Each structure stands twice: as C-alpha cells, then as structure tokens.
Amino acid sequence: xxxxxxxxxxxxxxxxxxxxxxxxxxxxxxxxxxxxxxxxxxxxxxxxxxxxxxxxxxxxxxxxxxxxxxxxxxxxxxxxxxxxxxxxxxxxxxxxxxxxxxxxxxxxxxxxxxxxxxxxxxxxxxxxxxxxxxxxxxxxxxxxxxxxxxxxxxxxxxxxxxxxxxxxxxxxxxxxxxxxxxxxxxxxxxxxxxxxxxxxxxxxxxxxxxxxxxxxxxxxxxxxxxxxxxxxxxxxxxxxxxxxxxxxxxxxxxxxxxxxxxxxxxxxxxxxxxxxxxxxxxxxxxxxxxxxxxxxxxxxxxxxxxxxxxxxxxxxxxxxxxxxxxxxxxxxxxxxxxxxxxxxxxxxxxxxxxxxxxxxxxxxxxxxxxxxxxxxxxxxxxxxxxxxxxxxxxxxxxxxxxxxxxxxxxx
Numbered sequence: 001x002x003x004x005x006x007x008x009x010x011x012x013x014x015x016x017x018x019x020x021x022x023x024x025x026x027x028x029x030x031x032x033x034x035x036x037x038x039x040x041x042x043x044x045x046x047x048x049x050x051x052x053x054x055x056x057x058x059x060x061x062x063x064x065x066x067x068x069x070x071x072x073x074x075x076x077x078x079x080x081x082x083x084x085x086x087x088x089x090x091x092x093x094x095x096x097x098x099x100x101x102x103x104x105x106x107x108x109x110x111x112x113x114x115x116x117x118x119x120x121x122x123x124x125x126x127x128x129x130x131x132x133x134x135x136x137x138x139x140x141x142x143x144x145x146x147x148x149x150x151x152x153x154x155x156x157x158x159x160x161x162x163x164x165x166x167x168x169x170x171x172x173x174x175x176x177x178x179x180x181x182x183x184x185x186x187x188x189x190x191x192x193x194x195x196x197x198x199x200x201x202x203x204x205x206x207x208x209x210x211x212x213x214x215x216x217x218x219x220x221x222x223x224x225x226x227x228x229x230x231x232x233x234x235x236x237x238x239x240x241x242x243x244x245x246x247x248x249x250x251x252x253x254x255x256x257x258x259x260x261x262x263x264x265x266x267x268x269x270x271x272x273x274x275x276x277x278x279x280x281x282x283x284x285x286x287x288x289x290x291x292x293x294x295x296x297x298x299x300x301x302x303x304x305x306x307x308x309x310x311x312x313x314x315x316x317x318x319x320x321x322x323x324x325x326x327x328x329x330x331x332x333x334x335x336x337x338x339x340x341x342x343x344x345x346x347x348x349x350x351x352x353x354x355x356x357x358x359x360x361x362x363x364x365x366x367x368x369x370x371x372x373x374x375x376x377x378x379x380x381x382x383x384x385x386x387x388x389x390x391x392x393x394x395x396x397x398x399x400x401x402x403x404x405x406x407x408x409x410x411x
C-alpha cells in the first residue's frame with residue numbers, strides 16, 4: 001500500500017511539474033528582459049530546483065563520446081550480448097582496439113542504482129580494454145512469471161557471463177558486488193572452470209563487515225525480519241510489468257544513502273542555486289549530471305535484498321565459511337591462481353577500511369605475491385569509483401594490476 005501511495009503521489013505531481021516547467025521556461029526565456037539578470041537567474045534557479053525535487057528520473061544512457069588514443073578519436077560501440085530477465089550483459093569496444101586487448105567484466109552493484117551510476121568508472125578502461133558490464137534490470141519491470149532472483153541467482157548470472165565472454169577475463173566487483181564476485185570465483189576455481197577470472201579487483205566491497213565496523217553495520221544488527229516486511233518490502237503496483245512482485249524500492253535505498261550525508265546534499269543544492277544565479281554554467285551542469293543519475297533508482301527483488309542483508313551484513317557467511325552456493329559450501333581456499341587487488345577509500349563511511357582487504361585473508365592458498373591492496377587517501381565511497389583521484393590514482397593502479405596479471409598468464 002505504501003508503494004502504491006508513493007506511486008500515486010508521483011503521478012499526481014506531474015501536472016504540478018508541468019506548470020513549474022512552463023513557468024521556468026517563461027522566466028528563463030531569451031525574450032524575458034530579466035532572464036540574464038541576477039534576479040532572473042535566481043528566480044530560474046529556484047524554479048528548476050523545485051522541478052528537480054519533484055520529477056521522476058529515468059535510467060540514464062551510457063552514451064560514451066569518442067575516446068582519444070594516441071591523438072586520434074575512436075568511436076565506442078555498445079552492444080547487448082545477452083538479454084536475461086534480470087540483467088543484460090553489455091559490451092563496449094572502441095574502434096581500432098587490438099584483438100588481444102584485455103577483457104574486463106565489471107560486476108555492478110545491485111543496490112538501488114542502475115549500472116550507469118558507474119559510467120565514469122567504466123569509461124576509464126575504454127581506451128585499452130574490452131569492457132563488459134552486468135546491467136541489472138529494475139525488478140518492478142520483471143513479470144512474476146520470470147520467477148525469483150536472489151543471491152544465488154545473482155552469482156549464477158556472473159558465472160554464466162564469465163563463461164560466455166570466455167577465458168582470460170579480468171573481473172572487477174564494485175561495492176556490494178564484491179562478495180558474489182568472490183563466491184563465483186571460488187566456485188569456478190573448485191570445479192576448475194576454464195572461464196574463471198584471470199584476476200579479480202574488488203572495490204569498496206563489504207567482504208567482512210566485522211572489521212572496523214561502522215554505524216551502518218551496527219544499526220543493521222537491530223533490524224528484524226518482521227520490521228523489514230512492514231517498512232522496506234512492498235508489492236509492485238498494477239501499472240508496472242512486475243505487478244505483484246515483492247521488492248525493495250530504490251526510493252527507500254536512495255533515502256538511506258542520502259540520510260548518511262543529508263547536510264552535504266542540502267549544501268550541494270543550495271550551491272546549485274547560487275551557481276545558476278551567478279552564471280557558473282559549468283558547475284551547474286556538473287550538478288545536473290550527477291543528480292540526474294543519482295536520483296534515477298531501481299527496485300531490487302525482496303529475496304535478493306533479504307538474502308544479501310543476511311549473508312553479507314548480518315551473518316558474514318563468506319568469511320565465516322558458511323556460504324552455500326549450488327548446494328555446496330563455498331571455500332575461498334579454492335582460489336589459488338586468481339590474483340586479487342582490493343581498493344578502499346580512506347574516508348569511506350559506508351564500507352570501512354579493512355572490510356574489502358579481508359578478501360586477501362580468506363584466500364589462504366593464494367600466494368602472497370598475488371595479493372595486493374591499496375587504500376586511497378582523501379576519498380570516500382564514491383571517490384574510490386569516480387572523480388579526479390579515481391582517474392589519476394585509482395584507475396591506473398587497477399590497469400597496472402591487470403597488465404601484470406596478463407603478462408604473468410602469458411609467461
């Protein structure tokens with residue numbers, strides 16, 4: 001009922017938004033003599049901020065520009081290789097990329113946002129890598145007839161995608177995806193699957209949340225299944241293809257994310273109004289670009305949400321040796337020949353320093369020479385995936401790690 005009420009409210013706001021947009025167009029029109037004045041820009045900024053708070057944000061496209069390599073521009077071709085009920089496998093390959101270029105599979109997080117939120121992360125690898133992405137789909141658009149999608153199904157998708165891409169693939173698990181990525185690697189190693197990743201990079205992933213536990217993890221311990229059923233899980237309303245499916249709405253996840261730094265978001269929106277009023281077009285455009293993506297949310301199935309909460313955050317199945325996949329106990333000791341690099345942000349308030357590096361400790365049979373970690377100074381959770389520090393310091397280290405792993409494989 002709460003989901004339906006929220007959806008009805010969102011629909012009811014469409015006429016209001018239309019009126020605000022019409023007014024905004026009049027205020028900012030070139031024919032308005034006040035449009036270029038500070039008063040006119042301030043009026044326009046307030047109207048636009050109101051519109052942005054009320055509007056619905058659809059999934060954004062990847063829409064990569066041509067990439068420059070050796071002074072020349074090369075077009076990037078996007079292709080959906082596999083379409084499955086809950087995810088697509090997308091490949092990005094720039095023109096002129098050598099046939100033996102490293103293949104990289106980014107396992108995107110399924111935590112309220114679309115894979116396009118990590119658009120900048122993927123972009124850094126386009127010049128010299130063949131890039132593959134798990135593009136998870138909005139659960140409210142998946143018919144009930146397609147069945148369940150839980151933690152194990154997520155892992156099976158990763159395994160299937162690795163097998164389809166073929167051997168010699170370097171896997172990068174982003175945030176929440178780190179744990180299922182490790183499970184996939186361990187299971188494939190146990191069964192000597194030739195498509196198991198040639199290297200694995202885990203970025204800000206909650207591998208063992210007992211280490212350096214933060215407020216988010218501590219609060220999660222007091223959450224009951226009964227409370228979640230009432231507050232967090234809702235049935236999809238009739239107007240969506242997934243009508244009747246029980247989901248964890250992306251809007252709730254977004255609210256949780258924003259509550260961690262509400263004052264920061266308020267400051268950014270106030271600054272947005274100031275930038276428009278003062279004519280700082282570039283800064284205003286950066287704000288629009290970020291929040292167009294940040295406010296575009298998607299629902300996750302109830303079973304995936306609950307199983308992830310239980311297995312990763314409440315009971316830590318993987319580091320405790322309790323994880324079960326395909327009826328077998330998962331043992332990271334089976335990972336013996338997949339070099340691992342963990343990346344963490346020094347100021348991350350969501351996945352604390354040490355939680356991702358734990359991946360190295362639970363792989364006792366992996367040689368020490370194949371265990372690598374890096375803590376990036378001066379960045380939080382999103383800074384380890386994007387921004388200038390990511391482009392200039394984090395991404396180069398990942399690329400070097402992949403290159404070293406590639407050369408080791410050829411040796």
